[in-house]
Amino acid sequence: MDDEQLIRQFMLSAREDVSDSGFSARVMRHIPTMRPLWVFPVATLLVVAALAALFIWFDGWSVICSLFVRLYTAFTYAKHFSPNPIYLLVFLGLGCWYLTEKIKKLVY
Amino acid sequence: MTELSDQALIARVTVFGSRRAFDTLVCRYQSPLRRFLQSLTGGDNCLSDDLAQETFIKAWTQLASFKNKSSFETWLFRIAYNVFYDYIRSLKESQSIEDVEREVENLYHQRADDGSIKADVTQALGRLNPKERECIVLFFMEERQIKEIADITGLPEGTVKSHLSRGKEKMTAFLKQNGYG
Numbered sequence: 001m002d003d004e005q006l007i008r009q010f011m012l013s014a015r016e017d018v019s020d021s022g023f024s025a026r027v028m029r030h031i032p033t034m035r036p037l038w039v040f041p042v043a044t045l046l047v048v049a050a051l052a053a054l055f056i057w058f059d060g061w062s063v064i065c066s067l068f069v070r071l072y073t074a075f076t077y078a079k080h081f082s083p084n085p086i087y088l089l090v091f092l093g094l095g096c097w098y099l100t101e102k103i104k105k106l107v108y
Numbered sequence: 109m110t111e112l113s114d115q116a117l118i119a120r121v122t123v124f125g126s127r128r129a130f131d132t133l134v135c136r137y138q139s140p141l142r143r144f145l146q147s148l149t150g151g152d153n154c155l156s157d158d159l160a161q162e163t164f165i166k167a168w169t170q171l172a173s174f175k176n177k178s179s180f181e182t183w184l185f186r187i188a189y190n191v192f193y194d195y196i197r198s199l200k201e202s203q204s205i206e207d208v209e210r211e212v213e214n215l216y217h218q219r220a221d222d223g224s225i226k227a228d229v230t231q232a233l234g235r236l237n238p239k240e241r242e243c244i245v246l247f248f249m250e251e252r253q254i255k256e257i258a259d260i261t262g263l264p265e266g267t268v269k270s271h272l273s274r275g276k277e278k279m280t281a282f283l284k285q286n287g288y289g
Binding site for chain 1: 138228288
Protein backbone atom coordinates (compact mmCIF):
# COMPACT_ATOMS: atom_id res chain seq x y z
CA MET A 1 0.00 0.00 0.00
CA ASP A 2 1.49 3.37 -0.97
CA ASP A 3 1.44 6.47 1.24
CA GLU A 4 -1.51 8.07 -0.53
CA GLN A 5 -3.65 4.95 -0.12
CA LEU A 6 -2.63 4.73 3.52
CA ILE A 7 -3.72 8.32 4.20
CA ARG A 8 -6.96 7.86 2.23
CA GLN A 9 -7.86 4.73 4.16
CA PHE A 10 -7.03 6.41 7.46
CA MET A 11 -9.09 9.52 6.67
CA LEU A 12 -12.05 7.58 5.29
CA SER A 13 -12.13 5.37 8.38
CA ALA A 14 -12.95 8.47 10.43
CA ARG A 15 -15.47 9.80 7.92
CA GLU A 16 -19.09 9.39 8.91
CA ASP A 17 -22.36 11.00 7.88
CA VAL A 18 -23.57 13.70 10.26
CA SER A 19 -27.19 12.99 11.18
CA ASP A 20 -29.60 15.85 10.60
CA SER A 21 -31.08 15.83 14.16
CA GLY A 22 -33.25 18.87 13.50
CA PHE A 23 -30.49 20.92 11.90
CA SER A 24 -32.36 21.47 8.61
CA ALA A 25 -35.51 22.54 10.47
CA ARG A 26 -33.43 25.01 12.53
CA VAL A 27 -31.92 26.48 9.36
CA MET A 28 -35.34 26.80 7.73
CA ARG A 29 -36.68 28.64 10.79
CA HIS A 30 -33.89 31.20 10.49
CA ILE A 31 -33.88 31.98 6.77
CA PRO A 32 -35.37 35.36 5.95
CA THR A 33 -38.38 35.82 3.67
CA MET A 34 -37.27 36.20 0.09
CA ARG A 35 -39.14 38.10 -2.58
CA PRO A 36 -39.34 36.16 -5.82
CA LEU A 37 -37.62 37.71 -8.84
CA TRP A 38 -39.51 40.68 -10.30
CA VAL A 39 -39.21 39.01 -13.72
CA PHE A 40 -41.66 36.30 -12.78
CA PRO A 41 -44.77 38.43 -12.06
CA VAL A 42 -43.95 40.76 -14.95
CA ALA A 43 -43.56 37.81 -17.35
CA THR A 44 -46.81 36.31 -16.07
CA LEU A 45 -48.61 39.60 -16.61
CA LEU A 46 -47.26 39.91 -20.16
CA VAL A 47 -48.22 36.35 -21.06
CA VAL A 48 -51.72 36.76 -19.59
CA ALA A 49 -52.17 40.06 -21.47
CA ALA A 50 -51.00 38.44 -24.74
CA LEU A 51 -53.35 35.49 -24.25
CA ALA A 52 -56.28 37.80 -23.43
CA ALA A 53 -55.59 39.85 -26.59
CA LEU A 54 -55.52 36.67 -28.70
CA PHE A 55 -58.73 35.47 -27.02
CA ILE A 56 -60.51 38.71 -27.91
CA TRP A 57 -58.95 38.93 -31.39
CA PHE A 58 -60.14 35.44 -32.38
CA ASP A 59 -63.49 35.74 -30.57
CA GLY A 60 -62.47 32.96 -28.16
CA TRP A 61 -65.74 32.94 -26.24
CA SER A 62 -67.82 31.95 -29.27
CA VAL A 63 -65.19 29.34 -30.22
CA ILE A 64 -65.46 27.75 -26.75
CA CYS A 65 -69.29 27.92 -26.79
CA SER A 66 -69.50 26.29 -30.22
CA LEU A 67 -67.02 23.63 -29.13
CA PHE A 68 -69.18 22.73 -26.13
CA VAL A 69 -72.31 22.69 -28.28
CA ARG A 70 -70.60 20.39 -30.80
CA LEU A 71 -69.30 18.14 -28.04
CA TYR A 72 -72.68 17.91 -26.36
CA THR A 73 -74.37 17.18 -29.71
CA ALA A 74 -71.80 14.51 -30.50
CA PHE A 75 -72.34 12.87 -27.11
CA THR A 76 -76.11 13.08 -27.48
CA TYR A 77 -76.09 11.19 -30.77
CA ALA A 78 -73.40 8.72 -29.75
CA LYS A 79 -74.52 5.17 -29.03
CA HIS A 80 -74.41 3.83 -25.43
CA PHE A 81 -73.87 7.27 -23.95
CA SER A 82 -76.30 8.92 -21.58
CA PRO A 83 -75.71 12.67 -21.89
CA ASN A 84 -75.49 14.32 -18.51
CA PRO A 85 -73.86 17.74 -18.03
CA ILE A 86 -73.18 16.87 -14.37
CA TYR A 87 -70.56 14.32 -15.48
CA LEU A 88 -68.86 16.98 -17.51
CA LEU A 89 -68.86 19.42 -14.59
CA VAL A 90 -67.47 16.78 -12.20
CA PHE A 91 -64.78 15.91 -14.75
CA LEU A 92 -63.83 19.57 -15.21
CA GLY A 93 -63.87 20.17 -11.44
CA LEU A 94 -61.54 17.23 -10.81
CA GLY A 95 -59.25 18.43 -13.59
CA CYS A 96 -59.06 21.94 -12.12
CA TRP A 97 -58.41 20.57 -8.61
CA TYR A 98 -55.60 18.31 -9.89
CA LEU A 99 -53.98 21.17 -11.81
CA THR A 100 -54.22 23.53 -8.80
CA GLU A 101 -52.56 20.93 -6.55
CA LYS A 102 -49.75 20.45 -9.08
CA ILE A 103 -49.16 24.21 -9.35
CA LYS A 104 -49.22 24.62 -5.55
CA LYS A 105 -46.59 21.87 -5.19
CA LEU A 106 -44.44 23.51 -7.83
CA VAL A 107 -44.65 27.01 -6.36
CA TYR A 108 -44.30 26.28 -2.60
CA MET B 109 -41.22 10.84 -6.88
CA THR B 110 -37.94 11.32 -8.82
CA GLU B 111 -35.24 13.31 -7.07
CA LEU B 112 -34.85 16.78 -8.53
CA SER B 113 -31.42 17.94 -9.66
CA ASP B 114 -29.63 20.78 -7.89
CA GLN B 115 -30.24 23.04 -10.91
CA ALA B 116 -34.00 22.41 -10.83
CA LEU B 117 -34.13 23.13 -7.08
CA ILE B 118 -32.01 26.29 -7.45
CA ALA B 119 -34.31 27.50 -10.24
CA ARG B 120 -37.33 27.01 -7.97
CA VAL B 121 -35.65 28.95 -5.17
CA THR B 122 -34.53 31.86 -7.34
CA VAL B 123 -37.69 32.16 -9.44
CA PHE B 124 -40.45 31.26 -6.97
CA GLY B 125 -38.64 31.80 -3.67
CA SER B 126 -39.50 28.17 -2.87
CA ARG B 127 -38.59 27.31 0.71
CA ARG B 128 -39.35 23.64 0.18
CA ALA B 129 -36.81 23.42 -2.66
CA PHE B 130 -34.20 25.08 -0.44
CA ASP B 131 -35.07 22.72 2.41
CA THR B 132 -34.31 19.82 0.05
CA LEU B 133 -30.90 21.37 -0.73
CA VAL B 134 -30.18 21.85 2.99
CA CYS B 135 -31.08 18.22 3.73
CA ARG B 136 -28.95 17.05 0.80
CA TYR B 137 -25.79 18.94 1.77
CA GLN B 138 -25.95 19.42 5.54
CA SER B 139 -23.90 16.31 6.28
CA PRO B 140 -20.79 16.97 4.11
CA LEU B 141 -20.87 20.67 4.99
CA ARG B 142 -21.07 20.12 8.74
CA ARG B 143 -18.38 17.42 8.54
CA PHE B 144 -16.10 19.83 6.68
CA LEU B 145 -16.66 22.56 9.26
CA GLN B 146 -16.10 20.08 12.07
CA SER B 147 -12.73 19.29 10.49
CA LEU B 148 -11.86 22.99 10.34
CA THR B 149 -12.88 23.66 13.94
CA GLY B 150 -11.13 20.60 15.38
CA GLY B 151 -14.43 18.79 16.06
CA ASP B 152 -16.35 21.60 17.78
CA ASN B 153 -19.91 20.48 16.93
CA CYS B 154 -21.72 23.54 18.33
CA LEU B 155 -19.47 26.01 16.55
CA SER B 156 -19.54 24.07 13.28
CA ASP B 157 -23.35 23.87 13.39
CA ASP B 158 -23.59 27.64 13.94
CA LEU B 159 -21.20 28.24 11.03
CA ALA B 160 -23.11 25.77 8.84
CA GLN B 161 -26.36 27.56 9.63
CA GLU B 162 -24.81 30.89 8.72
CA THR B 163 -23.51 29.32 5.50
CA PHE B 164 -26.97 28.14 4.47
CA ILE B 165 -28.52 31.52 5.31
CA LYS B 166 -25.90 33.23 3.12
CA ALA B 167 -26.53 30.69 0.36
CA TRP B 168 -30.27 31.44 0.55
CA THR B 169 -29.75 35.18 0.26
CA GLN B 170 -27.05 34.94 -2.43
CA LEU B 171 -28.46 32.10 -4.52
CA ALA B 172 -29.39 34.46 -7.36
CA SER B 173 -25.65 35.17 -7.76
CA PHE B 174 -24.85 31.46 -8.25
CA LYS B 175 -23.56 31.27 -11.83
CA ASN B 176 -23.25 27.49 -12.30
CA LYS B 177 -19.50 27.82 -12.95
CA SER B 178 -18.89 25.16 -10.32
CA SER B 179 -21.20 22.63 -8.71
CA PHE B 180 -23.62 23.90 -6.07
CA GLU B 181 -21.77 21.86 -3.45
CA THR B 182 -18.43 23.50 -4.30
CA TRP B 183 -20.10 26.93 -4.16
CA LEU B 184 -21.58 26.05 -0.75
CA PHE B 185 -18.21 24.87 0.57
CA ARG B 186 -16.65 28.12 -0.65
CA ILE B 187 -19.20 30.11 1.37
CA ALA B 188 -18.56 27.88 4.40
CA TYR B 189 -14.83 28.44 4.06
CA ASN B 190 -15.33 32.22 3.98
CA VAL B 191 -17.78 32.09 6.89
CA PHE B 192 -15.18 30.17 8.90
CA TYR B 193 -12.45 32.73 8.17
CA ASP B 194 -14.84 35.63 8.90
CA TYR B 195 -15.47 34.01 12.27
CA ILE B 196 -11.72 33.65 12.92
CA ARG B 197 -11.13 37.29 11.98
CA SER B 198 -13.93 38.38 14.31
CA LEU B 199 -12.00 36.82 17.22
CA LYS B 200 -9.03 39.10 16.75
CA GLU B 201 -8.81 42.83 16.42
CA SER B 202 -5.58 42.60 14.48
CA GLN B 203 -6.25 40.82 11.22
CA SER B 204 -2.86 40.01 9.71
CA ILE B 205 -2.56 36.64 7.95
CA GLU B 206 -0.24 35.36 10.70
CA ASP B 207 -2.75 36.33 13.40
CA VAL B 208 -5.58 34.62 11.59
CA GLU B 209 -3.53 31.43 11.07
CA ARG B 210 -2.44 31.48 14.75
CA GLU B 211 -6.10 31.82 15.78
CA VAL B 212 -7.07 28.84 13.59
CA GLU B 213 -4.30 26.82 15.26
CA ASN B 214 -5.50 27.82 18.74
CA LEU B 215 -9.07 26.95 17.90
CA TYR B 216 -8.00 23.60 16.49
CA HIS B 217 -5.72 22.59 19.36
CA GLN B 218 -8.24 23.56 22.05
CA ARG B 219 -10.36 20.71 20.70
CA ALA B 220 -7.73 18.31 19.45
CA ASP B 221 -7.45 16.17 22.58
CA ASP B 222 -11.09 15.92 23.63
CA GLY B 223 -10.95 12.11 23.70
CA SER B 224 -13.39 11.52 20.84
CA ILE B 225 -13.19 8.43 18.65
CA LYS B 226 -11.75 10.56 15.87
CA ALA B 227 -8.90 11.63 18.14
CA ASP B 228 -6.22 10.05 15.97
CA VAL B 229 -7.36 11.84 12.83
CA THR B 230 -7.72 15.09 14.75
CA GLN B 231 -4.26 14.62 16.22
CA ALA B 232 -2.78 13.83 12.79
CA LEU B 233 -4.44 16.87 11.24
CA GLY B 234 -3.19 18.93 14.18
CA ARG B 235 0.35 18.39 12.89
CA LEU B 236 -0.44 20.29 9.72
CA ASN B 237 -0.70 24.01 9.25
CA PRO B 238 -4.24 25.34 8.53
CA LYS B 239 -3.91 25.47 4.73
CA GLU B 240 -2.38 21.99 4.53
CA ARG B 241 -5.13 20.69 6.81
CA GLU B 242 -7.89 22.22 4.68
CA CYS B 243 -6.41 20.76 1.48
CA ILE B 244 -5.92 17.32 3.05
CA VAL B 245 -9.46 17.24 4.48
CA LEU B 246 -11.01 18.32 1.18
CA PHE B 247 -8.89 15.92 -0.85
CA PHE B 248 -9.00 12.77 1.27
CA MET B 249 -12.11 13.09 3.40
CA GLU B 250 -14.43 15.01 1.09
CA GLU B 251 -12.85 13.50 -2.04
CA ARG B 252 -12.66 16.79 -3.95
CA GLN B 253 -10.57 17.33 -7.09
CA ILE B 254 -7.62 19.76 -7.05
CA LYS B 255 -9.61 22.30 -9.10
CA GLU B 256 -12.54 22.15 -6.70
CA ILE B 257 -10.19 22.66 -3.73
CA ALA B 258 -8.72 25.67 -5.54
CA ASP B 259 -12.26 27.04 -6.08
CA ILE B 260 -13.19 26.53 -2.44
CA THR B 261 -10.05 27.94 -0.86
CA GLY B 262 -9.35 30.59 -3.48
CA LEU B 263 -5.77 29.31 -3.81
CA PRO B 264 -4.07 28.64 -7.17
CA GLU B 265 -4.05 24.96 -8.19
CA GLY B 266 -0.22 24.83 -7.91
CA THR B 267 -0.38 26.07 -4.32
CA VAL B 268 -3.05 23.49 -3.49
CA LYS B 269 -0.78 20.76 -4.92
CA SER B 270 2.19 21.89 -2.83
CA HIS B 271 0.04 22.09 0.36
CA LEU B 272 -1.21 18.59 -0.40
CA SER B 273 2.29 17.31 -0.98
CA ARG B 274 3.62 18.73 2.31
CA GLY B 275 0.48 17.60 4.13
CA LYS B 276 0.87 14.05 2.80
CA GLU B 277 4.48 13.89 4.01
CA LYS B 278 3.50 14.97 7.52
CA MET B 279 0.49 12.65 7.60
CA THR B 280 2.60 9.70 6.43
CA ALA B 281 5.20 10.40 9.11
CA PHE B 282 2.46 10.53 11.77
CA LEU B 283 0.85 7.30 10.56
CA LYS B 284 4.15 5.43 10.50
CA GLN B 285 5.09 6.70 13.97
CA ASN B 286 1.75 5.53 15.32
CA GLY B 287 1.75 2.04 13.86
CA TYR B 288 -0.58 2.55 10.91
CA GLY B 289 2.07 2.03 8.22
